[in-house]
Amino acid sequence: MHGMLLAREKFPDGILYTSQETHYSIFKAARYYRMECESIPTLPSGEIDYDILAEAIGNNRDRPVILNVNIGTTVKGAVDNLDRILRTLSRQQVPRERFYIHCDGALFALMMPFIEFAPEISFKKPIDSIAVSGHKMLGCPMPCGVALSRKEHVQQLEQHIDYLNSVDTTIMGSRNGQAALYLWYSLRKKGVAGIKRDVVHCMDTARYLRDKLKEIGLTASLNDLSSTVVLERPVDENLVKRWQLACEEDIAHVVVMPNVTKYKIDCFVDELKKCVEEHGRIEPVRPGSPLTKLSMPW
Numbered sequence: 001m002h003g004m005l006l007a008r009e010k011f012p013d014g015i016l017y018t019s020q021e022t023h024y025s026i027f028k029a030a031r032y033y034r035m036e037c038e039s040i041p042t043l044p045s046g047e048i049d050y051d052i053l054a055e056a057i058g059n060n061r062d063r064p065v066i067l068n069v070n071i072g073t074t075v076k077g078a079v080d081n082l083d084r085i086l087r088t089l090s091r092q093q094v095p096r097e098r099f100y101i102h103c104d105g106a107l108f109a110l111m112m113p114f115i116e117f118a119p120e121i122s123f124k125k126p127i128d129s130i131a132v133s134g135h136k137m138l139g140c141p142m143p144c145g146v147a148l149s150r151k152e153h154v155q156q157l158e159q160h161i162d163y164l165n166s167v168d169t170t171i172m173g174s175r176n177g178q179a180a181l182y183l184w185y186s187l188r189k190k191g192v193a194g195i196k197r198d199v200v201h202c203m204d205t206a207r208y209l210r211d212k213l214k215e216i217g218l219t220a221s222l223n224d225l226s227s228t229v230v231l232e233r234p235v236d237e238n239l240v241k242r243w244q245l246a247c248e249e250d251i252a253h254v255v256v257m258p259n260v261t262k263y264k265i266d267c268f269v270d271e272l273k274k275c276v277e278e279h280g281r282i283e284p285v286r287p288g289s290p291l292t293k294l295s296m297p298w
Helices: 001-009 026-034 050-060 082-091 153-156 177-215 237-242 263-277
Strands: 015-019 036-040 063-071 099-104 129-132 145-148 159-161 167-168 220-222 228-232 246-247 249-253
Touching: 001 026, 001 063, 001 099, 001 129, 001 145, 001 153, 036 050, 050 082, 063 082, 082 099, 082 145, 145 153, 153 228, 177 220, 177 228, 220 237, 220 246, 237 263
Parallel strands: 015 036, 015 063, 063 099, 099 129
Antiparallel strands: 129 145, 159 167, 220 228, 228 249, 246 249
């Protein structure tokens, strides 16, 4: 919400472009701020379709561009290619002063710096803001996060509050001081080496889950830059509820976090195998459904 507000303040007549698989909070912010929003179709991997994005931008050359770049989508963990998006803007001849890029890095932006050969997301590149959650990878016990943006944008929202003798740049005003302490504690306790250990564990364990699912004959996929494994939705809703699987149409996903062990995965896969043997499988209900896309080479 903070990134979208800064973008709208900079470009009141701008058009927000974001992929169809973007987290609903971006669309909610666009609605709250009355921003015109174009939802761009995605590739089978869950990334934004870069060709359709280029076409959409080209159809609105007289309007500033506001772009939300996903650093890990909700369902498939897809990472939009920032460099390719920047090349798209260059080919469409959109000058730097006519676009604003927000990076939604809720979960994965904190993981990506520790993954070999992952692309760099940095203010060295022409991005304008990024948001990262504290209650996901760092495990803070309440929803919280950090929003970083260029100072020139934040200054547009500054208000001096007399009785606080301070400048406010936030949406809510008040913030949870305990959340900041938990973030500090987690960072100090784990350190860079500890976070890297967690990330390597998540990535290795996610690959283990994907392979175990394929061993029992289920379709499963995993993006290279993700710890989110996408699989066929189990028929047995009791299993879905017991394992707290997040489902969308005919697919489900498992977000592998540091608490997930190979033993837990083995238990889940064994139960899933029995479910398939007893209840069968959900067949793709229509061409182009999420399940049919799982067979694509991600």
